[in-house]
Amino acid sequence: MDSAPIVVHPPTGSGGRRVTVRGEILGLAHSDADVVEFLRRAGLPDAEGLLDDSAWVKWRGGRAHHYEAA
Template identity: 45%
Template structure:
């Protein structure tokens, strides 16, 4: 299933990590909104923080929103 948004956060895995995909490239696993913000900064969105991640329309959250980290 393809997303029309450039960032996809996948459902939490057994360890509570969520895969992060930006522009089709898997960047790694996030364990918090802070981790997602760090990935966004690495992708070129400098200055992004947790609130930017929570409010962003660029992100498709699968398996729960920014508050879901437990499997």
């Protein structure tokens, strides 16, 4: 299990990245704005500041902040 509670998974073949919080799927993000909105809806109003904090967010596969198809 990852130590970071938020995981942004590798880009899918059609583009976008699945976002999970403690294993619960929040949605498929196509931008940082999508990730921030998912996290805001999950109760993290200051989510934008968390995206580059490795204690909170684990970016798997591909580069952080890139959502293009793998």
